[in-house]
Amino acid sequence: MNRPRWEHFAHASDIGVRGIGETKESAFEQAALAAIAVMTDVAAVRADEEIRAACHAPDDALLLVDWINAVVFAVATRKMLFGRFEVRLDGPRLRGKMWGEKIDIDRHQPCVEIKGATCTEARVFRDKRGAWIAQCVVDV
């Protein structure tokens, strides 16, 4: 059983975000949570308001980068943080939903903003156990 989860991996000056799941969609959702966790404690974010995003890219790695950038854009323009994600994939297209709330500086203690998702270490693949992995480095 590949329990959905996320983790960070080390990069010299920035941070790697990695989502792991039973499906590619789940790995993308977890990667988005990993990106939010760069900024704050995900558990402290209430999933109050729904925001939608759509992405399109010629391959999975670029689609993941696009998706994380869609999350970064929503954080930057809506001044929100997100605690839950839902992703639907259809070939080169992604439709995503994210649930979150306005940034509360005192409660969320956001530490750093993400400038953008990069193609460094950007990969979407299945590991030996059959789990889907979606990962890239984000520039902070």
Next chain:
Amino acid sequence: MDTARFIHKSEYEWMLPPSGAMRVPVVIYASEELMREMDEKVREQAVNVAMLPGIQRASFAMPDAHWGYGFPIGGVAAFDADQGGVVSAGGVGFDISCGVRALRTGLTRAGIARALKPLADELSRAIPAGVGSTGRVHLSLAEMDHMLTGGARWAVKEGYGTPRDLEHSEEQGCIAGAEPDHVSAHAKARQQDEMGTLGSGNHYLEVQEVAEIYDDSIARTYGLQPGGIIVSIHCGSRGLGHQIGTDFLKKMIISAAAHGFVLPERELACAPIHSPTGRQYLGAMRAGINCALANRQILTHLTRKAFATVFPGAELTLLYDVSHNTCKVEEHFVGGERKQLYVHRKGATRAFGPGHPGVPQAWREAGQPVLIGGSMGTCSYILAGTLESENLAFSSAVHGAGRAMSRHQALHHWQGRQIVDELAGRGILIRCRSMRGVAEEAPAAYKDVSAVVDAADRAGLARKIAKLLPVICIKG
């Protein structure tokens, strides 16, 4: 890094001759110790850059070089458009025109001692910093386009500063050729509430004391004296620049095959300067440069207001404003011939020497001020451009220390409160809304900026003029 691959040309110069698809050599300026500590990725990325069409003389790396995105951070590369030269979004970076500006205050360390805490509190109130902060300047789309073409000149016209500020700023506060039409709606949306904000991460506003002078004559020219108080502001083009980088990185990756580029690393994505994508990126990137210049100008205005509250009558004058993530058209000598080149500096500072027409009149005889930021708790430096830097690396120098430890590792090593208390014990006041942010930015998570600056000085890239120590740090 394995130094055995390099020809050790002089104490601070290491050369990797062209091989395979490399069109030019790689040249790294560093001490042996810095070379050994440098990531192997720097060599790999500098070699990849050396393969790009139209590159001139060499693919250079500065003493603070580290693993970047396509180009190494600390990388300098110049391209000739008429030889198929390229422009690269990765070679400029996500934070277009991130840079440092330094203001002289006319105050001294002894003179501000009585009001350090009120000054720190006032600056913390006045300067929007950190994730989720918004500026007090909100721009309509029409105003945004004026800002993107006008840069700091627009800001001064709007009342954020004086014409004298522009004289002491790179490009006189405004780069020509900005094309707001090539800046996406997404990029403009990200900027609407972010004018006059510091950002987060390694961005900061510091009140600093001139702790040491290395060159009396140039220091006098720059108006620096021991014990004098300087304000340094380190930030860039905020959300707008980040989004331009994101937009064009994708465009350049997708169009690479059409241009016949085989990319060893996707982030090396670039476009011929003489191509629609290349021209569009240059127009958008210059708009990003103007956004950064306007942003630092507004922050200067806010800083002056904060100082006026605590020290009425204090006059804050701009020493210089210089960026370290840019691609600029400059004239340089290649093989004895004067050429117009597109010089990428990613994590590298322009460093024009004495007499260069691009240096403000007041500093022209001394050379351009080169502003090198540290991390909170460590020192910063002011250097001056040298004549020999033109022949070394197209008049370029270092930009800062660079991280020695990932954010991830830093979080395991330190707690924010502990760092704030330790620095307070050393007389350095930190203001930051996120203690986790402070931990990630722990001074010891960065390399030794002094070693990097010494190497730049000894290599001849720029000349050490003064060392600054932090007194107050407003952390983004």
